[in-house]
Amino acid sequence: MPAPRFTDDTLAFLNALAENNDREWFRARKADYERHVRQPMIDVIEQLAADLPRFAPDLVAAPKVSMYRVYRDTRFSADKSPLKTHVAAVFPHRALTKHGGAGMYLHVARDHTLVGGGIYAPEPRQLYRLREHVAANFERLRGIVESPAFRRAFGEISGEHLKRVPVAFPKDHPAAEYLKLKQFLVGRQHSADFATGPRFYGSLLRQFERLAPFIAFLNEALVAARR
Numbered sequence: 199m200p201a202p203r204f205t206d207d208t209l210a211f212l213n214a215l216a217e218n219n220d221r222e223w224f225r226a227r228k229a230d231y232e233r234h235v236r237q238p239m240i241d242v243i244e245q246l247a248a249d250l251p252r253f254a255p256d257l258v259a260a261p262k263v264s265m266y267r268v269y270r271d272t273r274f275s276a277d278k279s280p281l282k283t284h285v286a287a288v289f290p291h292r293a294l295t296k297h298g299g300a301g302m303y304l305h306v307a308r309d310h311t312l313v314g315g316g317i318y319a320p321e322p323r324q325l326y327r328l329r330e331h332v333a334a335n336f337e338r339l340r341g342i343v344e345s346p347a348f349r350r351a352f353g354e355i356s357g358e359h360l361k362r363v364p365v366a367f368p369k370d371h372p373a374a375e376y377l378k379l380k381q382f383l384v385g386r387q388h389s390a391d392f393a394t395g396p397r398f399y400g401s402l403l404r405q406f407e408r409l410a411p412f413i414a415f416l417n418e419a420l421v422a423a424r425r
Contacts, residue, residue, distance in 0.1 A: 201399035202241035204306055207234040208285075209390050212308040216283040224268075224281055231268065235285050239265060242304070242399065243287055249403055250289065254410040256417065257289045257302065264289055283307060289315075289406075291417045293424065298324075300382065300416035302406050311393040313405045314352065314385025315413055324420055329364060329377050331419035336373040342411045343384075351408045357381025382416055384409065 211234045215224065224231065246259035258264065264287040272278045286305035290296050302315035320328060332339055342348060343355055359378040363369050367377050386405065392398060 201396075202238065202245050203395065203398040204238045204393040205234065206394060208238055208306065209308055209394065211235055212283055212285070212306070215281060216308055219279045219281050219283065221280050236265075236268075239285050239287055239306075242402075245399065246289065246403075246406075250406070253407045254289075254302070254413065256291050256293070256414070257410075258292045259289050263296065291413075291421065293421050294417065299420045300413045302409055302413060303385075304402065306393045307390065309390050311388040311390060312385055313388065313402060314383065315406075315409050316355070316357070316381065316383035317416055318357075318381055318383065320381070324423075325380065326366070327419045327423050328382065328416060329367065331415075332373050332376050333367055333371060335415070336371075336376070339373070339376065339415055342415060348408060348412070351405055352384040352386050355379065355382055355384055357383045384412065 207230075211227075211230055214227075215231075218224075240261045243259050243261050243264050250257050250259050266282070266286045266288070268282050268285070270277075270280055270282055272280065284305045284307035286303070288296065288301045288303050290301035291299040293299075297319065300315065300317040303312070305312045317324075317328070355376070358380040360380065361378070363371060363374045363377050367374075371377060392401070
């Protein structure tokens with residue numbers, strides 16, 4: 199079977215959706231969305247279900263868990279556009295909730311494709327545990343995220359951060375810059391047609407394999423706290 203990928207029809211639909219972000223417009227074209235957008239993502243997720251166990255056995259790849267809905271939650275947003283103009287999936291730790299740990303992430307939009315992962319919004323207790331884990335295992339973390347291969351693939355860890363090292367840790371701790379982080383995120387943005395090319399899935403798999411040790415490192419602290 200050929201490796202899963204998206205198509206020009208995927209990008210065309212997402213482009214049209216961005217220009218017609220309306221429930222009635224979408225409802226009339228739901229079958230096209232299912233065929234050209236949702237099904238290709240399901241194909242990717244199902245193939246990852248077979249491939250992730252080789253290097254990330256604790257992560258879940260299942261359409262019901264991984265795939266995000268197209269409908270936006272606009273309750274607390276100034277943007278009342280009802281629909282997401284990208285298709286996205288997350289691959290979380292099987293012992294944690296969908297957003298309660300670190301996971302891998304993929305989304306395809308009309309003008310780019312994003313591959314990445316990490317933890318976006320840790321709760322205060324989770325963040326403290328992550329910082330403790332970073333402080334106690336900094337050399338191991340640095341070996342992962344400061345390696346040339348990781349930096350080539352994803353650059354540096356990003357996210358919201360404090361101006362100063364948290365008071366629970368020494369100001370001169372070797373991991374000071376990492377301890378300031380409130381989010382632990384990495385990502386690589388590709389062109390939109392990255393997702394439609396014949397090398398898409400192989401490249402995605404290699405990037406996820408490079409990302410896996412970082413995700414596992416973050417989840418160690420959060421899984422241990424549940425025991």
